[in-house]
Amino acid sequence: MSLPFPSPSIPAADRTEVFLRYLDFFRESTVEKASALPEGELRTSRLASGWTPLELxxxxxxxxLRWIEWGFEGRDVPDPWGDRRDDRWYVAPExxxxxxxxxxxxxxxxxxxVVSAADLDAVAPPGPRWAGAAPAxxxxxxxxxxxxxxRHLGHLxxxxxxxxxxxGE
Known part of the structure; x- marks a missing residue:
């Protein structure tokens, strides 16, 4: 499912819709880019940092999850860092x-x-996501x-x- 680039010349109802269009576009572009790679490339790193497309x-x-559920919603997330093991990104073999x-x-x-139901000026509740800093x-x-x-789509x-x-895009 290719989404068109959310050009600034395309009218949007409000700032919320602008944010959501960009997030949807970048998310889907990342999926499409990774999905087009040969199977052998998905678990292989071509970079010194060592991450793989599946890990990304x-x-x-x-x-x-960390920013919306754990941060903005203040929900209890059992393993907010579940994408990491031994201080690096991790994907299990299965x-x-x-x-x-x-x-x-x-x-x-x-x-x-969540974003559609909230105001952009709403402040997240205090909680562990903020590590003592003021919530955003x-x-x-x-x-x-x-x-x-x-940034990560550029890496990919x-x-x-x-x-x-x-x-390319």
């Missing part, structure tokens, strides 16, 4: 592309529902999520090009 997908799902994509998309649907507004959280997705662009996969 899982990481992005947990990024949304985890699959299809499963990770489904989890990422489900997390995205949750994000969309939803708008600030969404800005962070957009930059996180854009490089990996895909090195692996002979699709390049």
């Amino acid at each position: 997908l899982k990481h992005l799902r947990y990024v949304e 985890e699959t592309l299809d499963g990770l994509v489904a989890e990422l998309r489900a997390q995205g649907e949750h994000t969309r529902a 507004t939803l708008e600030r959280i969404l800005f962070h999520l957009v930059q996180e997705y854009a 662009d490089i990996v895909a090009e090195l692996a002979g996969g699709p390049v």
Whole structure:
């Protein structure tokens, strides 16, 4: 499912819709880019940092979970750092592309529902996500999520090009 780039020239109902369009676009672009890679490239790293495309997908799902559920909603999340093991991203051998994509998309649907029902000026409740710092507004959280997705999609662009996969937007 290719989504069009959310061009600034396309009218949006409000700032919330702008954020959601960018998040949806970057999330789906990441899925499409990873899904187009040959199977052998999904669990292989081509970078000195050592992450794999599957690890990136899982990481992005947990990024949304940490910022929206654990942070903005203040929910108890049993393992907010479940994308990590031994201080690096981790995907278990039994985890699959299809499963990770489904989890990422489900997390995205949750994000969309939460954001659509809230005000961008709403401040998250205090809680462990903030580690003693003042909680952020939803708008600030969404800005962070957009930059996180854009940055990591750029990383995946490089990996895909090195692996002979699709390049460009």
